[in-house]
Amino acid sequence: MGSTFHGIIAFALLAGLLVIGSLLRSRLGFLRASLIPGSIVAGVIGFALLSLGWIPGYGPSDFTTLAFHFFTLSFMSLCLTGSPKPAVGEARQGILGGGLWLTLIWTASLGAQAVIGYALMAGYDLLSGSDLSPLLGAIVTHGFTQGPGQALTYGTIWENDYGIANAAQVGVIFASLGFVAAFVVGVPAARYFLKRGMNANRESTLDDDFIAGFHKPTSRPSAGKQVSHSGTVDSLAWHVGLLGLAYVITYVWLTVMQPLVGGNQVLSVFFSYNLFFIHGLTVCVLMRLVIDRCGWADKVDDDTLKRITSGSVDFMVVATLMSIQISVLASLLVPIAIVTVVITLVTFLGAMAIGRLSGRLGPERAVTAFGCCCGSTGTGLLLLRMLDADFSTSVPKELAFFNIAIIVVNIPTLFFIAPIAPTLSTWQYLAIFGGYFMLMLVCVPLLMKWQRSRGVSNASLQEANPS
Template sequence: MSATFYPYVGAFIWISILLVLGSYLRAKISFLQKRLIPSALIGGLIGFVLMNTGLIGMPTAEGWVIIPSKVFGVLVYHLFAFGFVGIGLMQQAKSKTSEAGTNWLRSGALWMALIYCMVYAIQGITGKTVFELYKLVIGGDFFTGFGYLIGSGFSQSPGAAHAFGTIWESEYGIQGASSVGLAFGAMGFLCAICFGIPLANRGIKNGWVSEKTAAALPESLRKGMMAKGESENCANSTTHPANIDNFAFHIAVMAALYAVGYMFALAWSLTLPKGVSGLGFGLLYTWGMITGLITRKVLDKINCIHILDPASTRRITSSTIDYMICAVFMGISMSDIQTILVPFIITVLAAGFLTYLVIMYFARRMPEYGFERGLAILGCYTGTVASGILLLRIVDPDFKSPAAVELAIMNVFILPIVQIIYLNLPFVPTEGSFMLPVFIAYLIAMPIALFALRFVKKRVW
């Protein structure tokens, strides 16, 4: 029976232990509290050290057995894709979009989308340039296209970078690509904390916050744990407990839709020619999100949308994100990035710094709520939306600015604009890839659009 725990159940247990440990350390250590470092990040960093010193394993009938880093990479892949089912199912309140501005052309959501495309291009160009220059000057036998993965790891998520890396490995034999993608994603979270927390504190100190209501952070937010008597309801039940538990029902719905996504991915991989067949499972997160979107639309059409509770779906999705962030660090194998460690580090530092400078330049010149919007997208475009919300809450604890709502609806503008990047990334290893010209085109077009739409005015702060 012990053999059934190895490796995936054991890996899942390790992630759980590290999340609990991270939560405990956050509640006890003031350094972690002041910097609002999430428990998943704390646990992930500890797990990274343990993993790369050979201490992550489990006792079995055959003795202590090491759990390979690839196992955690697989968990990242599925947690990421499964979470996108929840994203597809999430219901957006229709009234909230009006809060972002009566004129959608002037809304912060569109501003965020244009900045996203420009930052993604800058990150990709930076990565490719650094890897090319390093190979030209120092030499080495490695794939310079690895540099493109920093855009996916920073501006999308570690799961997306891992997914594209997996396609490169399975379809084109680019060894270590999935681990490199995870590593870029992990470094993105660190950049979000290292750049974002000091900026938030500076904004409060210098009076850059629009609402002027930022105060001392509540103890529960600093420590990451609710005090006695402060607990809040996290979901609403849509099922009777005598029939089926509310969370069990929502997880079952998401798992069933994930199975539909799997069937589509399998059919894709079996029917389409080599070169594109790998996109079937490489884009499983997309198929999962689409099944969620279709299901939500159908339920809304037949007036049964009430059986899904948005809060329950959001909590389950958020849980997959916490597990994924922790697993990301444990899925990084130093052996896979050892040969590219120097250009990897240079790329992370250069891309992180340039991302910060570009976002700050345009945020300072945004007519309204520039600081809140800039801080939010800084966290989002180096980490995830969760990182952006975390940073925003420091300066806007009551979410009086429209930035939080805009983070939720900006994908309405992002997805149509950036599709050409997403469609070409899986084919980067092919000869004659035109990913670089695409990024250059975005780098030119996005600033023009920002100025044309009058999102750039006189510096405000």
């Protein structure tokens, strides 16, 4: 039985580090003041322990897989959650409009990050005399806006098929640094909005519990209701079982489809296990539709699913930070640092500027979009949780629409261009991704005009903060 423990202990390490990181975050004054989540603290500790070789028998690759699957679970559980009652600000701007704003910001970021990352790495080569591929800078857009799974996917293709050395690991490093950047910059931004009461959900405030990291015994909120009798099945086990069923359906679907599309490179990428979360998200949306149509909604507790979503995000962040290989990071530290700092600054300014135009939920969308553009949608959810603790606004549902919309809008870049990027000339690559960025800027006034036609004023952000 000893051979069966390796993967289980890897998960146990994540869980144990999450406990340690959360306790340190609640005990150390500078961590409390920063409001950085315990998952980030845990991930940094885990990365340090692995880099020092203090976790015998385990390496970064053991946690890359866990990061991928927790990322997938976070989305699947979110999409299995039922539609909320009319939410704060939802009457003024529906899920569709908010989702379009998030899609616009994300797509603009995808293009801008690719161009800037490519240019910065080419400039570094020119000034330093090194011979690095500019695509090692461009892959920042897949690490930041798409996360570790997609960065690993494209990086592996570039590395194995086109000889771009260390592309996969550099992508994972950018994804990990994206998580750090999201919280180093995103948390202060969220705190700014909270202090000024600019968030729509007034239940989310910088109270003592928020700062301490743990609720007092007298103020602990409910974590959901039990829908099944424990004599039959525990309610938590029931909800995990629903996700497990969706996972199996998705896996079988991909297993059946892969041989059928094997001759087409683009479809092979789309139906690969690396894009499992897209298919899993769709399966969960369909499952929820069946549940609601058949009158089984009383057998699903949405608050429990929200807890699974939030917990999966926490585990994903820890696992991603522990996926960094210190040797690759050390050898490329200077160019990686330059690209990371510049991309973080540009992404933040862009998300804040466009987010402010999106209506009354502008602060929530700006912070969420910045998080999504610095690692994954899971990061955006973590930052959103600061402004909307119980996910009562429409923004979480906008994220579900957004995750489908960004795939549709970016099919040319993600499925046709990204896999074969090393075959393109410099100007071809820059024209394609730069063109997408410019197209999104053109769409900003068009979306504002459509927004006004629905009776949503651009001044509504200020209306949310009359002071």
